[in-house]
Amino acid sequence: GDDHGSADEEAVPFHGAHQAGIATPVQDRLHFAAFDVVTDDRDRLVRMLKEWTAAAAAFTGGHPYGSAAGGLGEAPPDDTGEALGLPPARLTLTIGFGPTLFDKDGKDRFGLKAKRPAALIDLPHFPGDNLDPAGSGGDICVQACADDPQVAVHAIRNLARIGFGVVSVRWSQLGFGKTSSTTPDRQTPRNMFGFKDGTRNIAGTDTKALEEHVWASAADGPSWMAGGSYVVARRIRMHIETWDRTSLQEQQDTFGRTKGEGNAYGAEREHDPVPLDKLPADSHVRLAHPDSNGGVRILRRGYSFTDGTDGLGRLDAGLFFIAYQRDPRKQFVPLQNRLAASDHMNEYVQHVGSGIWACPPGVRKGGYWGDGLFS
Numbered sequence: 001g002d003d004h005g006s007a008d009e010e011a012v013p014f015h016g017a018h019q020a021g022i023a024t025p026v027q028d029r030l031h032f033a034a035f036d037v038v039t040d041d042r043d044r045l046v047r048m049l050k051e052w053t054a055a056a057a058a059f060t061g062g063h064p065y066g067s068a069a070g071g072l073g074e075a076p077p078d079d080t081g082e083a084l085g086l087p088p089a090r091l092t093l094t095i096g097f098g099p100t101l102f103d104k105d106g107k108d109r110f111g112l113k114a115k116r117p118a119a120l121i122d123l124p125h126f127p128g129d130n131l132d133p134a135g136s137g138g139d140i141c142v143q144a145c146a147d148d149p150q151v152a153v154h155a156i157r158n159l160a161r162i163g164f165g166v167v168s169v170r171w172s173q174l175g176f177g178k179t180s181s182t183t184p185d186r187q188t189p190r191n192m193f194g195f196k197d198g199t200r201n202i203a204g205t206d207t208k209a210l211e212e213h214v215w216a217s218a219a220d221g222p223s224w225m226a227g228g229s230y231v232v233a234r235r236i237r238m239h240i241e242t243w244d245r246t247s248l249q250e251q252q253d254t255f256g257r258t259k260g261e262g263n264a265y266g267a268e269r270e271h272d273p274v275p276l277d278k279l280p281a282d283s284h285v286r287l288a289h290p291d292s293n294g295g296v297r298i299l300r301r302g303y304s305f306t307d308g309t310d311g312l313g314r315l316d317a318g319l320f321f322i323a324y325q326r327d328p329r330k331q332f333v334p335l336q337n338r339l340a341a342s343d344h345m346n347e348y349v350q351h352v353g354s355g356i357w358a359c360p361p362g363v364r365k366g367g368y369w370g371d372g373l374f375s
């Protein structure tokens with residue numbers, strides 16, 4: 001095939017200093033899963049994480065975990081098989097540990113309480129939140145991203161299967177049409193409002209910005225998180241029927257950018273600097289811009305979703321917002337406080353799911369997911 005086609009089928013290295021799936025160019029599809037740990041047995045949890053790591057290395061390399069079609073006729077195959085023959089599709093699997101793994105209603109199930117990072121806070125309630133507890137939280141998250149949905153779904157399904165008796169899926173979210181570019185050289189994708197999304201995101205190649213805003217450092221503490229990052233996910237329902245009856249002027253005023261080119265008000269082209277004073281005071285871009293927030297930036301990696309209809313004749317659609325950062329206390333929380341208080345866009349959106357997890361650094365060869373935490 002051509003260069004583009006083969007690039008989309010490549011394998012993304014699993015091992016490294018940082019987990020893949022954060023600074024990695026955003027793939028087309030998402031399957032994000034939040035798990036609850038259903039045992040109090042620390043050794044069983046560690047054994048599962050070792051198995052998960054081996055499976056994740058196999059899946060991201062385009063291989064099944066164990067045998068998918070051979071083996072004993074009397075037993076189910078090791079691997080469920082639906083990814084057999086498919087290319088790796090740039091699959092990345094990124095793990096995170098939630099607050100409840102360290103402390104669940106005051107209970108320290110796994111002896112990890114003293115290792116909980118201060119930055120792994122319980123997120124506060126934000127004005128306008130309408131969170132469904134069953135679609136929020138989770139002891140462990142796994143973000144699967146790939147250019148083929150079957151590859152991402154296969155990975156989550158098989159991790160859940162391997163984890164039987166140790167973890168169960170609390171909730172999961174499929175996503176399509178990546179809504180944030182981390183590759184500024186490519187065309188910026190559009191969200192369900194029809195606007196370019198990711199114009200001023202942190203580029204995955206911008207090592208300086210990644211060090212400053214995304215990767216936790218050794219000095220930040222705890223040491224097991226050095227080179228890791230914190231992810232906040234929000235399921236944000238978008239009231240697209242209301243939006244679709246809204247005038248172009250009102251739509252553009254909501255963001256402070258035009259719909260076609262995506263230029264900020266007062267600027268010519270999409271990537272021109274944003275003259276903040278030319279944007280409406282309550283516009284999303286003006287409120288979210290680093291100059292309105294003491295220089296705060298986040299790495300956005302969200303996806304659109306449409307999960308059928310809501311029984312009231314409306315599409316259950318929106319943005320599954322995913323943001324990586326070095327410290328949510330200094331980044332997501334103040335940003336979201338400002339947006340929740342004043343964003344014009346609040347007329348059209350509602351946050352219905354939420355989670356926060358500490359994503360450890362990358363796995364070294366011979367290591368396993370979370371080895372720094374459990375050692």
Ligand SMILES: C=CC1=C(C)c2cc3[nH]c(cc4nc(cc5[nH]c(cc1n2)c(C)c5CCC(=O)O)C(CCC(=O)O)=C4C)c(C)c3C=C
Nearest residue numbers: 191195196197198199200236285288289290319335336349
């Ligand atoms: C708490 C952080 C943010 C939430 C939640 C959020 C939700 C959200 N955003 C859009 C659409 C757009 N966002 C854009 C820019 C933008 N958004 C945030 C933060 C949150 N967004 C930031 C930090 C920025 C960048 C600001 C800047 O530096 O200029 C844009 C403009 C294009 C772009 O730069 O990406 C759009 C469009 C939706 C639809 C949404 C929830 C449903």
Ligand SMILES: [Fe+2]
Nearest residue numbers: 284285288300
């Ligand atoms: Fe935004």
